Amino acid sequence: MSRRPRDSTRLIRAGHPRGPLARTVGPPIQKGSTVLVNAAAALYDERRPTYGRGGLATQHALMSALVELEGASAVRLFPSGLAAMTGAMLAVLEAGDEVLVTDAVYKPTRRFCNRALRRFGIAVRYYPPRTKPNDLMAMASPATRLIVLESPGSLTFEMQDAPAIAELARARGILTLMDNTWAAGLFFKPLERGIDLSVQALTKYVGGHSDVFMGSAAARDDRLAEALDHAIWDFGWAVSPEDAYQMLRGLRTLPTRMARHEASGLAVAAWLAGRSQVAQVLHPALPGAPDHEVWRRDFTGAAGLFGVVLKPCHTRAVHAFLDGLRLFGLGFSWGGFESLALDCDPQFGVRVQRPRFAGPVVRLNVGLEDPDDLIADLERSLKFLSDES
Numbered sequence: 250m251s252r253r254p255r256d257s258t259r260l261i262r263a264g265h266p267r268g269p270l271a272r273t274v275g276p277p278i279q280k281g282s283t284v285l286v287n288a289a290a291a292l293y294d295e296r297r298p299t300y301g302r303g304g305l306a307t308q309h310a311l312m313s314a315l316v317e318l319e320g321a322s323a324v325r326l327f328p329s330g331l332a333a334m335t336g337a338m339l340a341v342l343e344a345g346d347e348v349l350v351t352d353a354v355y356k357p358t359r360r361f362c363n364r365a366l367r368r369f370g371i372a373v374r375y376y377p378p379r380t381k382p383n384d385l386m387a388m389a390s391p392a393t394r395l396i397v398l399e400s401p402g403s404l405t406f407e408m409q410d411a412p413a414i415a416e417l418a419r420a421r422g423i424l425t426l427m428d429n430t431w432a433a434g435l436f437f438k439p440l441e442r443g444i445d446l447s448v449q450a451l452t453k454y455v456g457g458h459s460d461v462f463m464g465s466a467a468a469r470d471d472r473l474a475e476a477l478d479h480a481i482w483d484f485g486w487a488v489s490p491e492d493a494y495q496m497l498r499g500l501r502t503l504p505t506r507m508a509r510h511e512a513s514g515l516a517v518a519a520w521l522a523g524r525s526q527v528a529q530v531l532h533p534a535l536p537g538a539p540d541h542e543v544w545r546r547d548f549t550g551a552a553g554l555f556g557v558v559l560k561p562c563h564t565r566a567v568h569a570f571l572d573g574l575r576l577f578g579l580g581f582s583w584g585g586f587e588s589l590a591l592d593c594d595p596q597f598g599v600r601v602q603r604p605r606f607a608g609p610v611v612r613l614n615v616g617l618e619d620p621d622d623l624i625a626d627l628e629r630s631l632k633f634l635s636d637e638s
């Protein structure tokens with residue numbers, strides 16, 4: 250008679266699900282580093298998952314939903330939006346290459362370019378975000394391998410002619426990569442417009458609740474998808490199934506939330522444009538705002554993130570205005586349900602060409618609160634600005 254295994258053995262073998270799982274609306278949160286195979290012959294079968302780092306059911310569900318959103322050959326996940334930007338760059342660049350980067354790029358992406366890329370022998374040059382596509386191509390050298398776009402720039406909101414840049418770059422054999430976080434993968438489709446790699450900080454609008462980090466890189470073709478795969482395997486990036494589940498949950502309501510962000514953002518922007526304390530509103534979807542025509546031609550909607558140029562005033566006055574806000578939190582992120590504000594000028598010093606505005610720039614993330622309440626909050630606080638000027 251066979252011996253009954255002891256508790257320590259039985260507890261390790263017990264408690265595994267039997268048979269298929271009940272169907273739920275969302276995918277299962279499948280956790281696992283080890284993947285069990287059915288037979289020794291399958292251990293080295295590369296057609297099947299043999300290890301959990303590349304993602305299991307939950308991450309695959311999110312990736313396939315993002316393929317749908319981006320119209321991509323494949324989408325890969327990264328532990329943050331910044332990691333998606335840096336990972337996509339590392340996937341396609343090698344020593345001796347040069348990359349042209351918009352001067353409006355998100356500051357930590359710039360830091361990566363300046364510190365990490367240069368250390369690995371990759372040259373980096375910055376171009377003014379409104380450089381005409383032909384002039385940008387004239388800047389390219391035989392070593393130029395990649396052009397990085399961010400449109401609109403997430404602090405100063407310059408729009409780029411992404412389709413024209415993509416077309417000209419392709420003709421020269423240069424790849425294009427766009428940080429498309431502002432459009433949330435919804436209002437602009439980079440891959441459909443010729444861009445090779447579309448990156449999003451899912452942390453922002455897709456997550457939508459300011460509590461999870463993740464980024465995605467969408468590849469236009471299988472060759473680029475393979476390059477992303479190699480980078481992911483070689484560098485060892487992984488995202489947790491819990492976080493992937495949260496992102497997938499966010500995706501379900503993304504279009505509904507974005508419609509509200511867009512409408513409220515435009516209402517607040519239009520109101521601000523009429524205030525005596527405001528010199529200019531930097532919101533590409535606002536008629537008359539800088540680059541509105543490019544936005545109207547290429548985009549189908551707008552995020553709730555935009556800039557406000559105040560009439561010239563002391564930093565003390567800007568702080569009094571920001572500190573007086575009750576419904577806008579002070580913070581660096583955006584894309585969440587809550588409204589946020591920050592002053593932008595301290596970040597302009599890193600640029601090759603410091604942007605010139607009539608006065609200090611404040612950035613607002615218009616959340617899902619009632620826009621009339623937000624306007625009332627701004628109206629009250631703008632008075633502190635006048636008091637301190």
Ligand SMILES: Cc1ncc(COP(=O)(O)O)c(C=O)c1O
Nearest residue numbers: 329330331355403430450452463
């Ligand atoms: C335009 C843009 N891209 C990328 C990121 C990076 O996202 P994460 O915070 O998930 O690294 C941010 C974050 O603020 C951003 O504003």
